[in-house]
Amino acid sequence: MATPIELEVNGKRYPVSYPADTPLLYVLRDELGLTGSKYGCGEGLCGACTVLIAGTPRRSCQFPVSAAVGKPITTIEGLEKDGKLHPVQQAFLDAGAFQCAFCTSGMIMSSVGLLQSNSNPSQTEIVQSMQGNICRCGTHPRIVEAVRQAARMMQEHGR
């Protein structure tokens, strides 16, 4: 049964009506038109759908929409502020850390989540925390480099 609920996504409130167990990803993509979060497997195994829920990176394809009620959700679309990229986005751009870029939204959201809980992660910590995100083009070394660059930028700018 579809239930009316309210979601808070990227600082905006959206009334939606969905069965409680609908994965958040489909509500974001199909209802709210936020297609930056990608479907890659629907099983929580590739990370392409990663969003922040109350600041924590979550696989939105496995996260029931009902469980997201009352928690701020941030998607890739919510990172840019007043035309200025988030340092992680800027670092991915600067490092050329993408090829087909289908994994990029999820990679960036996972990185943002990591840097919020660990502002200066080691190489090993980055690798550990990104293990659940698949890049089939093999851009891994640049992605790790981008996360390191972003950490530096964020420390310099005191974010």
Place this chain on the structure above:
Amino acid sequence: MNAHRQKFLAEPERYEFEAAPIHQFALDRRDFFKLLGAGIAVFAITKDALAAQETAPGPRSFHGEELPKDISAWLHVGEDGSVTGFTGKAEIGQNIRTSLAQTIADELRVPFESVRMVMADTSLTPFDAGTFGSRTTPTMTPQLRRVASAARDLLVGAAAKEWNVPPEGLRAADAKVTDPASGRSLRYAELVRGKTLAQNLPAEDPVTPATEWTVAGKAIPKVDGRAFVTGRHQYTSDLHPEGTLHGKVLRPPSFGATLISYDDTAAKSMPGVVIVRDGNFVAAAAPTAAAAQKALDAIRAQWKEVPQISNREIFSYLKQNAEAKSEDRFRKQKGSVEEGLANAAHRVDATYTVAYIAHAPLEPRAAVAQWEDSKLTVWTGTQRPFAVRDDLADIFHVPEGSVRVIVPDTGSAYGGKHTSDAAIEAARLARAAGRRPVKVVWTREEEFTWAYFRPAGVIEVKSGIAADGTLTAWEFHNYHSGMSAIETPYVVANQHTEYHQVPLILRCGSYRGLAATANHFARETHMDALARAAGMDPLDFRMKNLSDARLRAVIAAAAKSFGWPRKKSRPGQGFGIAAGFEKGSYVATCAEVAVDGSSGAVRVVKLVEAFECGAIVNPDGLRNQVVGAMIQGLGGALFEAIEFENGRINNAHFSSYRVPRFRDVPDIEAILLDRKDIPSAGAGETPIMAVAPAIGNAIFDASGIRLNGLPLVPNGLHTI
């Protein structure tokens, strides 16, 4: 038949290619200027077409004429100075949208930022056979360079006419033509104002040599990079035209199953649902994907299945079911292998196997289709938009001109997106949905099951060497996997190579590098075994039997950077090397592995690869491709394999089909050799070829265990 088609046929492992392309295009000159506004346009005709037009050489104007067939690229310079390049090639992550724009900017002498590429749209771009075979850089880059060069000549000519001076003394740079004698200049935008001037390309114009490139050759970042880091770029699966329905296909329980009973009464009664049954094709479209799935779940279908073989028996099956006699073009012979073997001081014979693997592009197959009366528009992530158009025209019995296929920049392909499946499914559903668009996005399980695979194969090698390590005989048979790079680059007086076709078992076809990966794995592993038999260092043994200067150069570069030969500093450490060439580019890879003696776990510690593909167009994009191929190659080398049984895929998920992840990635070094004296070749494939044998040889060096099958260690070393 033109040379391209012949080339494709020479790669018989492109099993998914069936229909011959039909050369045709939809846009005439009037539409062209209507679309883009006034300016100048230059059209490149492929060499083959030029050859056919030998009776009328030289430039031809377009006044009132239809555009000729076999145009490969075109370019437009508009009244606002904007430059638009058109090509049927698709951007699938290999960064050609950037490198092709660089090429045009370089040759036309305009800033990179003023060039825009229109790609892979069957109504707007010239016919193109597809984006595969590392062909974009060697074929499309020179064609775009020639059209840009011809456009520049036109602009210089226009300025010369304006000033009434000979064109020879004028200079084109920074999007303007300058007369050094008087110092006056005119911007391109001014020169094209009010003109609708079109020219097809006279012949092979002289183009700027790589040593004089200013925009090409530079590490320019990916065009539209910002759209990707903000999530704004719309892949096919992100498109949602007004009124779009979501489509789902009812998959049979196994390959080759046929529908024997069917009841869709319950599904049909669901509001807003469109059901299609057409032979064995059953699908539903609904306002949401969940509703479409619910409708499918309500359909009662019974299928008749057929027994099929499993991955456990595939290799013996391939050997036993090979065609009795291979075609002549699949066989090459020189000297006498028998004599060579008889005269050998050491003989090494071995059999190698490679498993089926999946491309697993992160964006699964997807299409959005919309009919407007008898006209069909399909957006889909494909490497072959014109082939998809032709398939759709055939299947729906409409002229090619009524079908438009548009390829949004796509979430990767690796040779896996050559077929029309999702496009056909979406179009079939849309046909039943009136004018409403229908979107079909495959699930990961569908992608792992109903796409096509890299073919499995068996390779048998017989070989001999003289006491001093000189190769005396080389016999190489590839069963099923293919004949790309089947010939040895080493000097051998007596050799026999042969590819044996086997009727398809699983649906399979092109995969990055085709069979070059399998053939390199067998050959370079075998060369390592021969080196050991000769008591020689594997690098010295290769060099002793190798005359190809470009191949020697990449081997030397990789070895130098790796520090070959290296001394082992701890137990379980091992080093391996492998090399080869294909499609005009050269690769050598050195690997270091660590084998855990107690657990049997194998870790690739370091990969050093030297790569050379002629003059480098964009070193940043190239490095991404080379490192990417190395990492993707790790998967097929170490653990990727499709498991199947009775027409079912048993590991159709990322939980059971393991792809390389961050922890699998070793320390990687890519050395790019820039040969400005050699025309640029493609780089999408060759860098993957030597990874597996280098790792396998390193595992042997570490453990003394010779692994002759890909994947090498799906479950570690002890369980082999």
